[in-house]
Amino acid sequence: MITNWERFISNLPVRLATGRLNRRQLLKAILASTAVAGFASANAGHAVANAPVAVKLGKEQRAFMLQMSKDIYPHDGFLDDEPYLKVVDSLIKEAETDSAVAKMLNDGLIDLDQRAYKIYNSSYAEVKGYGAREALLRQIETTDFFQKVRGGLLFGIYDNKDLYAKFGYEGSSWEEGGYIDRGFSDMTWLPQDPRVKGDKK
Amino acid sequence: MATKIDLNDDSVVVIVGSGAGGGTLANELAQQGIRSVVLEAGKRFTFDDIENDEWAMFSKISWLDKRKSAGGWHGAQNHPTLPAWIVKGVGGSTVHWAGVALRLQEFEFKTKTVNGDIEGANVLDWPISRKELDPYYDKAELKMGVTGDITGMPHLPWNNDFRVLAEGARRMGYNEIASGPMAINSVDRDGRPACQQIGFCMQGCKIGAKWSTMYTEIPSAEKTGKCEVRPNSMVLKIEHDKSGKVNGVVYADVDGNIHKQKARIVCVAGNSIESPRLLLNSESSMFKDGLANSSGEVGKNYMCHTTAGVYGVMPEPVNMHRGTSVAGLVSDESHNNTSRGFVGGYMLEKLSLGLPFLSAFLVPGGTGWGRGVSQALEKYKYMSGVWICGEDLAQSQNRITLHDTDKDQYGLPAPVVSKTPHINDVNMTNHAYTTMKNIYESVGSKEIYNLPAYPASHNMGTNRMSEKASDGVVNKWGQAHDVKNLFVSDGSQFTSSGSENPTLTIVALAIRQAEYIGKQMKSGEL
Numbered sequence: 001m002i003t004n005w006e007r008f009i010s011n012l013p014v015r016l017a018t019g020r021l022n023r024r025q026l027l028k029a030i031l032a033s034t035a036v037a038g039f040a041s042a043n044a045g046h047a048v049a050n051a052p053v054a055v056k057l058g059k060e061q062r063a064f065m066l067q068m069s070k071d072i073y074p075h076d077g078f079l080d081d082e083p084y085l086k087v088v089d090s091l092i093k094e095a096e097t098d099s100a101v102a103k104m105l106n107d108g109l110i111d112l113d114q115r116a117y118k119i120y121n122s123s124y125a126e127v128k129g130y131g132a133r134e135a136l137l138r139q140i141e142t143t144d145f146f147q148k149v150r151g152g153l154l155f156g157i158y159d160n161k162d163l164y165a166k167f168g169y170e171g172s173s174w175e176e177g178g179y180i181d182r183g184f185s186d187m188t189w190l191p192q193d194p195r196v197k198g199d200k201k
Numbered sequence: 202m203a204t205k206i207d208l209n210d211d212s213v214v215v216i217v218g219s220g221a222g223g224g225t226l227a228n229e230l231a232q233q234g235i236r237s238v239v240l241e242a243g244k245r246f247t248f249d250d251i252e253n254d255e256w257a258m259f260s261k262i263s264w265l266d267k268r269k270s271a272g273g274w275h276g277a278q279n280h281p282t283l284p285a286w287i288v289k290g291v292g293g294s295t296v297h298w299a300g301v302a303l304r305l306q307e308f309e310f311k312t313k314t315v316n317g318d319i320e321g322a323n324v325l326d327w328p329i330s331r332k333e334l335d336p337y338y339d340k341a342e343l344k345m346g347v348t349g350d351i352t353g354m355p356h357l358p359w360n361n362d363f364r365v366l367a368e369g370a371r372r373m374g375y376n377e378i379a380s381g382p383m384a385i386n387s388v389d390r391d392g393r394p395a396c397q398q399i400g401f402c403m404q405g406c407k408i409g410a411k412w413s414t415m416y417t418e419i420p421s422a423e424k425t426g427k428c429e430v431r432p433n434s435m436v437l438k439i440e441h442d443k444s445g446k447v448n449g450v451v452y453a454d455v456d457g458n459i460h461k462q463k464a465r466i467v468c469v470a471g472n473s474i475e476s477p478r479l480l481l482n483s484e485s486s487m488f489k490d491g492l493a494n495s496s497g498e499v500g501k502n503y504m505c506h507t508t509a510g511v512y513g514v515m516p517e518p519v520n521m522h523r524g525t526s527v528a529g530l531v532s533d534e535s536h537n538n539t540s541r542g543f544v545g546g547y548m549l550e551k552l553s554l555g556l557p558f559l560s561a562f563l564v565p566g567g568t569g570w571g572r573g574v575s576q577a578l579e580k581y582k583y584m585s586g587v588w589i590c591g592e593d594l595a596q597s598q599n600r601i602t603l604h605d606t607d608k609d610q611y612g613l614p615a616p617v618v619s620k621t622p623h624i625n626d627v628n629m630t631n632h633a634y635t636t637m638k639n640i641y642e643s644v645g646s647k648e649i650y651n652l653p654a655y656p657a658s659h660n661m662g663t664n665r666m667s668e669k670a671s672d673g674v675v676n677k678w679g680q681a682h683d684v685k686n687l688f689v690s691d692g693s694q695f696t697s698s699g700s701e702n703p704t705l706t707i708v709a710l711a712i713r714q715a716e717y718i719g720k721q722m723k724s725g726e727l
Binding site for chain 2: 072073074075078130134137141142147150153154155157158159164167168169170171172173174177178179180182183184185186187189190191192
């Protein structure tokens with residue numbers, strides 16, 4: 001849904017609107033947030049009426065979100081839980097001061113669990129097999145809830161300077177003088193300089 | 202002491218925008234002694250602002266005012282508020298351009314003559330030829346410092362990522378393979394250093410090896426004392442007198458205060474979304490459909506190149522992030538060979554992305570997650586990448602319009618950017634995907650990812666040049682057919698997109714336009 005981004009922009013005073021934006025707001029511009037009414041309507045038929053409007057997300061929800069996060073960007077044997085937990089914990093922290101976020105996360109987790117019970121008679125985190133859990137997540141991938149968690153992970157995993165090296169990415173280079181003397185053309189598995197007709201210089 | 206020009210000084214040229222078109226024009230006029238005020242919507246950046254960080258720079262320099270994507274392209278869903286990826290700041294999109302400095306080919310000036318009318322498209326010949334523009338291309342290359350014969354500067358050294366493309370292309374029998382022409386210094390030149398293979402060209406060059414009006418044309422213009430650049434100044438409307446000549450522009454400053462700067466001549470160079478938007482927003486009782494729009498073509502024929510990305514996982518490490526982002530081109534497919542099933546051609550341009558951007562664009566939009574994405578990203582070190590940049594045919598339905606109800610932070614109707622690929626684009630993209638598959642497989646890749654178009658950085662055509670006033674918005678000088686002291690000075694003048702990155706052509710046109718304006722002012726025509 002584009003409305004959050006639009007709302008953000010339209011609520012800004014003129015002067016601030018031209019200023020710098022934080023990463024979550026940016027995410028709204030660059031990533032789709034194609035969330036539709038699916039979230040609300042998916043809940044409608046289920047017994048969520050008793051769910052509190054905003055709850056403190058506890059240990060159980062934390063573990064649930066950890067599993068969900070690892071299923072969104074699985075890196076088995078490549079990353080440990082720590083970077084995922086950092087993202088989960090920052091979402092939980094955000095929910096502590098923002099009841100709309102708390103409700104979004106809480107309702108989203110309940111909804112996902114209900115979908116798991118309906119098909120597998122099991123809570124989401126207990127569903128066996130990555131493919132089965134991914135399929136459940138595909139059902140909710142257009143919701144604000146899912147994209148909220150995914151957005152946190154996109155930055156928390158792939159724009160995380162502590163993890164760059166793990167992926168073979170080296171990040172900022174100007175401080176080191178670029179790569180002119182540090183391997184910009186160090187491949188040995190292809191010809192060093194296969195210049196052909198056309199590159200006269 | 203910076204030059205100050207009075208708001209009521211009606212002898213000046215007002216230039217809207219400070220990028221490749223506006224920034225160049227300001228300097229070219231200043232060198233002739235012609236005074237100008239440059240109104241730039243964005244702020245002024247310095248080298249200290251430039252970071253080697255993809256998202257940090259995206260947030261810092263991108264044009265993120267309210268815009269809507271529409272039409273049949275995937276971005277209408279996947280990039281609903283970011284149809285185009287351009288810069289808001291002094292220097293405009295020359296801050297983030299990659300430096301590829303190609304000339305349009307002769308046939309690309311004659312789209313209609315060469316290929317005839319094309320169903321569903323609205324193609325037209327430029328009112329100028331390659332031959333007419335060549336002297337200005339020469340001047341542009343000397344000004345910008347483009348590697349190659351004109352400057353005598355060698356092309357850049359080949360980096361890993363380009364060597365993959367080059368060797369693959371060679372094995373497939375291609376031979377137009379070069380690491381230039383690039384407007385990036387390969388040796389120290391013109392007070393700017395040689396490229397240090399830093400990478401992050403599109404986040405702004407940290408050392409100024411790449412040409413940008415931010416640190417070349419703009420300061421040169423200011424140094425003459427003939428040019429005042431006003432950052433954070435968003436032009437809202439162009440006004441005209443009773444005779445229909447423009448006489449000034451209304452703009453909002455950084456505090457939202459509204460001013461009118463009087464003008465003898467107004468030159469619009471706000472890129473292909475803002476420029477037509479400004480003309481449309483400048484409607485009046487005399488110009489009911491918008492300024493300079495008697496043809497009805499303002500905002501239409503929006504072209505942004507037929508583009509796509511291809512990333513291949515190679516058998517050995519590549520480290521594509523090491524070095525110049527786009528210094529490497531294969532041009533064999535850029536010619537007009539209709540036996541391929543489409544008109545026009547496409548360039549293959551090596552393009553490295555960092556991990557942060559690749560994770561967002563490998564599968565763009567809300568569905569880009571899951572094991573397929575995460576496992577691909579684990580092979581980042583082994584990836585090599587290319588950007589396909591092909592001719593995009595003018596279509597009337599691809600256009601900039603004003604939203605009925607949504608307004609931006611200045612209270613102006615938000616622009617809606619509609620883009621639907623032509624079947625020619627689809628056929629070309631498929632051909633290019635196959636070409637890249639063959640190239641990457643020939644160097645041992647067994648895993649290849651096809652990416653759809655990114656939000657467009659090449660935006661063209663929305664105030665196009667035409668011989669006849671009924672076919673377009675401006676004449677061969679970029680001068681409005683309807684209003685003789687109104688000019689368009691950016692890529693929105695383009696009649697066709699060609700397959701080449703547009704900046705060099707924008708600069709060449711701006712140099713030529715400045716010469717024309719100077720002569721016209723001297724003779725009293727303007």
